[in-house]
Amino acid sequence: MRRAFVEASTQQGSVLLRPPPPTPVMPPAENPVTVPPSPSQPDSAPPSDGSDLIAARREKLRKHRAELGIEPYGQRVDGLMSLAAARALHSETASAEFEAAEAKRKADPTQVTIDGRPKAKVAGRLVQHRDIGKLVFIRLRDASGDLQVTLSKGNMPSEGEFTLAKQLDYGDIVVAEGPIGRTKTGEICVWASRLEMHSKSVAPPPEKWHGLTDPEIRYRKRYVDMYSNPEVIRTFEARSRIVSGIRRYMETQGYLEVETPMMQPIAGGAAARPFTTHHNALDMTLFMRIAPELYLKRLLVGGMSKVFEINRNFRNEGVDRSHNPEFTAMEAYQAFGDYMTMLELVEGLVYALACQQWRDRSAAGLEVGGSETAPVIPFGSMRIDYRKPFERVRYAELFERACGFPMADMAKVRAKAREIHVKDEAKLDDWLVVNEVFEEVAEPLLNPERPTFVLDYPSAISPLTRPSRSNPVLCDRWDLFIGGMEVGPAYSELNDPDIQRAKFTEQLRGADDEESTFRTLDHDFLESLEVGMPPAGGMGLGVDRLVMLLTDSPSIRDVILFPLLKNTEA
RNA sequence: GAUUGCGUAGCUCAGUCUGGUAGAGCAGCGGUCUUUUAAACCGCGGGUCCCGGGUUCAAAUCCCGGCGCAAUCACCA
Numbered sequence: 001m002r003r004a005f006v007e008a009s010t011q012q013g014s015v016l017l018r019p020p021p022p023t024p025v026m027p028p029a030e031n032p033v034t035v036p037p038s039p040s041q042p043d044s045a046p047p048s049d050g051s052d053l054i055a056a057r058r059e060k061l062r063k064h065r066a067e068l069g070i071e072p073y074g075q076r077v078d079g080l081m082s083l084a085a086a087r088a089l090h091s092e093t094a095s096a097e098f099e100a101a102e103a104k105r106k107a108d109p110t111q112v113t114i115d116g117r118p119k120a121k122v123a124g125r126l127v128q129h130r131d132i133g134k135l136v137f138i139r140l141r142d143a144s145g146d147l148q149v150t151l152s153k154g155n156m157p158s159e160g161e162f163t164l165a166k167q168l169d170y171g172d173i174v175v176a177e178g179p180i181g182r183t184k185t186g187e188i189c190v191w192a193s194r195l196e197m198h199s200k201s202v203a204p205p206p207e208k209w210h211g212l213t214d215p216e217i218r219y220r221k222r223y224v225d226m227y228s229n230p231e232v233i234r235t236f237e238a239r240s241r242i243v244s245g246i247r248r249y250m251e252t253q254g255y256l257e258v259e260t261p262m263m264q265p266i267a268g269g270a271a272a273r274p275f276t277t278h279h280n281a282l283d284m285t286l287f288m289r290i291a292p293e294l295y296l297k298r299l300l301v302g303g304m305s306k307v308f309e310i311n312r313n314f315r316n317e318g319v320d321r322s323h324n325p326e327f328t329a330m331e332a333y334q335a336f337g338d339y340m341t342m343l344e345l346v347e348g349l350v351y352a353l354a355c356q357q358w359r360d361r362s363a364a365g366l367e368v369g370g371s372e373t374a375p376v377i378p379f380g381s382m383r384i385d386y387r388k389p390f391e392r393v394r395y396a397e398l399f400e401r402a403c404g405f406p407m408a409d410m411a412k413v414r415a416k417a418r419e420i421h422v423k424d425e426a427k428l429d430d431w432l433v434v435n436e437v438f439e440e441v442a443e444p445l446l447n448p449e450r451p452t453f454v455l456d457y458p459s460a461i462s463p464l465t466r467p468s469r470s471n472p473v474l475c476d477r478w479d480l481f482i483g484g485m486e487v488g489p490a491y492s493e494l495n496d497p498d499i500q501r502a503k504f505t506e507q508l509r510g511a512d513d514e515e516s517t518f519r520t521l522d523h524d525f526l527e528s529l530e531v532g533m534p535p536a537g538g539m540g541l542g543v544d545r546l547v548m549l550l551t552d553s554p555s556i557r558d559v560i561l562f563p564l565l566k567n568t569e570a
Numbered sequence: 571g572a573u574u575g576c577g578u579a580g581c582u583c584a585g586u587c588u589g590g591u592a593g594a595g596c597a598g599c600g601g602u603c604u605u606u607u608a609a610a611c612c613g614c615g616g617g618u619c620c621c622g623g624g625u626u627c628a629a630a631u632c633c634c635g636g637c638g639c640a641a642u643c644a645c646c647a
C-alpha cells in the first residue's frame with residue numbers, strides 16, 4: 001500500500017490543479033478523453049431550472065475553470081486506496097511522535113519535525129464541509145465508509161488549492177492525499193497536502209443530517225439514495241454475496257448453470273399473465289418469460305442431469321411489498337430426483353446462505369442471534385431461526401390441526417368456508433374450497449420465525465403436478481414458508497407425455513377470454529416429453545424474497561436496485 | 571383494480587382540525603474564525619403549498635376530479 005502511494009505520487013500526470021492561466025494545457029496525447037476548458041464551453045448552460053442552488057454550483061464550476069485553472073471533471077487516478085484502508089493505516093505511535101515533535105518545534109523553531117505518519121491518496125464524495133477560516137474539514141464517503149480530510153492553509157501547496165477547498169460543495173467528488181493523523185479531538189483524518197476536484201456536482205444535494213428519506217425519491221433517484229444512505233450499498237453488497245453464494249452452492253452440488261430464453265413464443269411454466277413484445281424483422285409476437293421451467297426440462301430430455309438458472313421472470317400482475325413485475329428466481333432440476341431431493345437441496349442452500357449472512361452481519365456489527373451454525377437473523381420484529389432441520393408439516397395435518405376435522409370431510413369444509421366468509425364458496429370446486437380454508441386458517445399456524453416446508457398438497461389444486469404414487473389425492477409438492485412469505489415450491493416432475501398433454505389441455509379449457517389470448521399449448525415441449533424425460537425433481541426459489549429475509553429488508557423494492565415505478569409525467 | 575393515509579423552499583419538516591400577508595432548521599449567497607463532529611456567530615436571498623375545477627370578500631387550509639407515493643386487500647411468487 002505504502003509503495004503504491006509513493007509510485008503514484010511521483011506520477012504527476014493525473015494532477016488536475018494546473019498553474020493558473022495563461023498556461024494553455026492541451027489534452028495529453030495518451031488521454032484523448034480530456035477536453036481543455038475553453039471560452040466556447042458554455043459553463044452556464046444548460047439552463048438551470050431557476051434554482052439558486054444550481055446556479056451557485058455552476059458559478060463555482062465557471063470560477064474553477066476561469067480563475068483556478070482547474071478542469072473539474074477529472075480523469076484516471078492511480079494509487080488510490082479506499083477510505084477504510086486509509087483509516088486502517090493510521091498509527092497511534094506515529095501520530096504521537098509527530099505531535100510531540102511539532103510541540104517541540106513550536107517552542108523552539110530551530111527544531112525539525114520528521115513526519116513518520118503513513119500517507120494515503122484517497123477519493124470520495126464530499127458529505128460534510130466545515131470552513132473554519134484557515135482550516136477546512138471535509139468528510140469524504142466511498143463504498144467502504146467515511147473519512148475526514150483536514151485542509152490547513154499552511155499545508156497546501158498553493159493559494160488556489162486552498163481556495164478550492166473552501167469552495168467545495170456537498171456532493172463533489174475529490175481526491176486528496178497526505179499523511180494520516182488525527183485532530184485535537186482524536187478524529188482520524190488525512191491531513192491533506194494535495195486536493196483535486198474530479199467531479200463537480202451541480203445538482204442540489206439532499207439534507208446533510210436527515211439525508212434522503214422520501215421513499216419515492218429514494219427509488220427514483222437510487223444513485224442519490226446510495227450515497228446519502230450508506231446502508232443501501234450494504235444491502236446490495238449482501239445481495240451480490242447471496243447470489244454468488246447460491247451459484248457456489250449449486251456448483252458444489254454438481255449443478256450446471258444455464259441460460260434459457262427470456263423472450264418466448266409461448267409463455268409457459270406458470271399461471272401468470274405475461275408481458276407481450278414484438279420482433280420486427282421476424283414479425284413475431286413474443287412473451288417475456290413468466291418461468292424458465294419448460295426450457296429447463298427440455299435440457300433434461302437432452303441429457304443434462306442437474307441444471308439451474310438464476311434470472312429474471314416477468315409477470316404482468318400487481319405490485320406490492322413482496323411483488324415487483326420483474327423479479328429474480330432460481331429454478332433447478334435434477335434428473336432421477338424427486339421433491340424430497342429438492343427439499344434437502346433447498347434446506348442445505350438456505351441454511352448455508354443464512355450462515356454466510358450471519359458471519360457477514362456479525363463482522364459488520366449488525367444484529368444476529370443464535371450461533372454461526374444455528375443462525376438467527378432479524379426480519380422486522382421477527383427473529384428467524386435458520387437452524388437445521390427446517391420444520392416440515394404435511395398439508396393435511398396442518399389443515400386438521402387448524403380446523404379440527406380432516407380436509408376430506410367436505411360437508412364440514414364447506415361449513416367452515418361459510419363461517420369464515422370465503423367468497424363465492426358455493427361456486428368453487430371442493431378442493432379449491434379446501435385450499436381457501438387452508439390459506440385462511442391453517443397457514444397462519446405456521447411459525448414465521450422458522451423456515452417451514454408444507455408437504456403433499458392436494459392434487460386438485462396443483463393441476464400440472466404429478467400425483468403421488470401412494471395416494472393420488474395428494475401430489476409430490478412442497479412450499480417453503482419463511483417469515484410469512486412463500487419463498488418457493490418444488491415438485492416431483494411429471495414426465496408422462498400423455499398425462500401432461502391432458503393436464504395442459506384441461507387447463508386451457510378452464511381459461512377465460514383474457515387468458516386464452518396468451519395461453520396456448522406448447523407442442524414442442526410435449527414433443528420433448530415424447531422423446532422421453534427422466535423422472536426429476538424441480539424447484540423454484542424467489543431470490544428477491546430470500547434477500548429480503550437475509551438482509552432484514554421490509555420491501556422487495558429495498559432489494560431491487562431500480563424497482564418499477566409509474567411515470568410521473570403525462 | 572379497491573380502501574385508507576400522505577404530497578408545503580433543493581432537503582427534513584411545522585402550518586390544514588378552527589379559511590385572513592407562506593414559516594423553521596439544514597443547504598445556498600456575503601462576511602468573521604487554524605482543531606470542527608448536525609461547528610458557531612452576523613447579514614441576505616429562496617415558494618406553481620402535486621395538478622385542475624368549485625365554494626367564498628378571501629383557499630396551503632373547505633368541497634369535487636385527476637396524478638404520484640405508501641400501507642392494506644385482490645391477482646401473483
